Amino acid sequence: MKIARLAIIGVGLIGGSLAQALREADAVEEVVGCGRGKANLEKALELGVIDRYTHDTGEAVEGADMIFVAVPLGAMRATFQAMRGHLSPHAIITDGGSAKASVVRDAGEAFGELPPDFVPGHPIAGTERSGVEAAFPTLYQNRRVILTPLDTTNPEALARVEAMWRLCGADVTQMGVEHHDEVLAATSHLPHMLAFSLVDTLAQMDEHSEIFRYAAGGFRDFTRIASSSPVMWRDICLANRDALGGMLEHFTAELAHLSDMLREGDGERLLEIFERAKSARDRFTD
């Protein structure tokens, strides 16, 4: 497959790495970048990630046969709205948002109805760094990309997006929008909430940062994700609030059981939980 003109809306780690990977695979002729920050776009140009740029989304998508939207979840709807009236007849739109129901809702509302060539997607990849300077062409190699096609999605558009990600070395799977949001709430959004919340709880208990002085390596690993972008995570939490809220309630109920076990000194049941957890974790990290 070959993309004649790829429009990357939001040229950061995710969008920039996609462009670089497709260039390395010789799968794209021209890359148009779009974003708000001039410095970042100039850098993208200098690094050869994009061929030209504009700050105008409508202009960026003109003539593009593939459009990748990698803006924060809170900016999705406005981005889709800005595309209206500028899309080529066969332009395929896909995105990299970490929650899918909200993106689908935003697209539906922005376009009036869901465009058949819109393929919602989510590459499960990233580092703690951000911006185009953090981008690299092998980011997606052996990483999972989840596509969540809708009933209305054109199978040819789906096949092209899938082929695009495979060219980047990704392992592409499909699931329903709701299921995606539940899986990600469990494995990513809830853990981030817990890490942020734990660090904040301790910081508030601890006027003199004394507690943190005694935190060993395990704590550092456990709370690493609390160093992620607060704005990005606020957007994700709000976008996936239904699934995340459910997971959070479920987990809070589990913690209440743990409290009971502690109060009752029920070592047997504690051990059972810890053993089941260790064996599950050892299994999935094999």
Add this chain to the structure above:
Amino acid sequence: MKIARLAIIGVGLIGGSLAQALREADAVEEVVGCGRGKANLEKALELGVIDRYTHDTGEAVEGADMIFVAVPLGAMRATFQAMRGHLSPHAIITDGGSAKASVVRDAGEAFGELPPDFVPGHPIAGTERSGVEAAFPTLYQNRRVILTPLDTTNPEALARVEAMWRLCGADVTQMGVEHHDEVLAATSHLPHMLAFSLVDTLAQMDEHSEIFRYAAGGFRDFTRIASSSPVMWRDICLANRDALGGMLEHFTAELAHLSDMLREGDGERLLEIFERAKSARDRFTD
């Protein structure tokens, strides 16, 4: 300082590394090992960690001027009981237990009253591995060791234990027993509970291990501590159940606030928490 005879009760990662570090510092003449497993003690002998061993705690402490107890928290009381009637007049006893109130209680009950030469301690060090083969002489270099001396503690005994740890390269601090247990509940015991509990919750939701397939690097870091020893952690949770129970309740209340914010779509307060957490974490990992 020089130790004439060091008795290590429980020759694993923690006890073995102490013996090795003191040998490298040329601070110990003889090391007597004590434990239940013959294979592990033979290995300790072969590695030169100990000079001789016995399975009998009473025999192990005879003639020792320094005794280091590195058995699981659940075995502390029986270990102290087995020492009675075998201690030299000036034998100093210290330990490596991760919770201190329970060890102090166990010692008081086992000895009838707290021996003045008992110095409760806790080296904040360790790896995911265990057993004497995991031991290494630099384990304690630049790591914190917390001593929690009691009103009854002989200052000379305290000074000797402090000097011993400094010879291992550790950064020794003192705090009260209760404060230690609160600090460790916050930075270590609660995070372990959360990690075990999260992995177990997901494993139970997930009949086909499908969820874990989409877990990325952040989740792996976050749950690494759920691969720790379940038996050790059951013991720690039970031993520190008061402080840990308090932390758990406090944290559960925080999660309830988060649930409210999600339900209300209160992005401003979410962002505030995430920003405060990120800035606290970035500060303490500087």
